[in-house]
Amino acid sequence: MSESVFLAPLEHRNNPLNKQEKNKYKRIVIYFTSIILLFSIVGFSFSITYEYAIYTSSAIICILIMIILEIGKKIIKLRGGIKT
Template sequence: MVKLCAKKITSFLIYNEAIDSKESENYEYGFETLIAFLLNIFVILTISCMLNKFKYTLLFLCCYCPIRQYTGGYHADNYKKCLGVFITIYLINLVLLTIINFFDLKEMLIILTFISYVGIWILSPIEHREKPLSDEEINHYKKVSRTLISIVLIFIFMGINSEVIYEYSAYAASSIIWIFIMINLAIIKNRGGIHI
């Protein structure tokens, strides 16, 4: 469905001479990525509304998506699996944050966040199999990802002990942890150890 939509949009733009037909593959890939991203966001936000977690989820996505764009990490083999993995991550995240909150495990959350921060700082960016990066791009992605995770980390440390914004901080922290997990899954997959 995603590929078909991307093809139709690209064909429409070529037909109307809005884009050059020589660039059709690049546009198709770009539209595929955009459609899959929007579908994932729509599904997650719909679930968050049903679970009354919209504001927290929106913050999670605002931290997770831009940083992940620059850090790279695990990518599923197709768009259905990608959506499935993202929904699974989201639901596991909700359960784990509920457990952390219930048992007052703030210290554990802070430790995991800091370990993840250091891991992201050292390991990112992880190249996507379909889009290798030049040395210049690697340096740029590294700088941007380090800047973004540092901003999020400052927000987390400012809010983790505040009753007013604790839950927001916890969701921001979980975004850093999940990005680190996705980086490690990509490393394992690239070595042939994971087939999701």
Template sequence: MFKSCAQKITSFLALNKEIDSSEYDVYAYGFEVLISFIFNSIMIIATGILCNKIIHTIIFLTCYCPVRQFAGGYHAENYKRCSLTFLGMFLVTVFTDKYLVASISPIFLGIYTFISYAGIYSLSPVEHRNNPLNEGEKKKYKKMARLISSIIVIFILVALTKNSLHNYAFYAGSSLFWIFIMLVLGIIKNIRRV
């Protein structure tokens, strides 16, 4: 579905001479990724609205998406699995919040965040086989993943000092946790492929 839509958009732009047809594949892939991102974001935001957690959802997405872009990690074999994996991660976060966060101490949330941050700091970027990075890109991606993660950790630490913001800290921390898990799974998947 995403691939078909991307190809239609790219063909339309190539026919109208808006893009160079020799770069058709690059544009088609770019549109495919963009359409997938938009679909997944809308799906998660809709879930957040249904769960009455819209601000929490926005915090989760704002923390998750930029770090994941630079950190890399596990990628599902198709868009359906990708969407279901992302939705599953978010639903686990929402249900954990609903049933456990009130009883979790700020110290535990701080430790949870630190472990996730340390994993991102040391493991990223984890390349995807279809998108290998040169040394310059690896350095840039590592730097960006570390920088954005550091900003999120500062937000979490500030939020943990105020009782009314613990839930927001949990969602930001969960985004780092899931990225760390995706990095570990990506490394495992890359090792199995070799």
């Protein structure tokens, strides 16, 4: 979950974010990540909410994978693409 704080926010190359916007969105990510982490920890403690906690955790993992892939895509584009 901590990766989302370091990797967010992603910005579009034609519409970059200024420093104030980056800090604002980073703060939002920290709040949402904290809430979801708290929900997951509490959810794993009770049998009724156990499945919801698993779904929430797997959704966060999928989102982080997409963010990492997007960053990798940007790096590949900056280096001139994949050469075969």
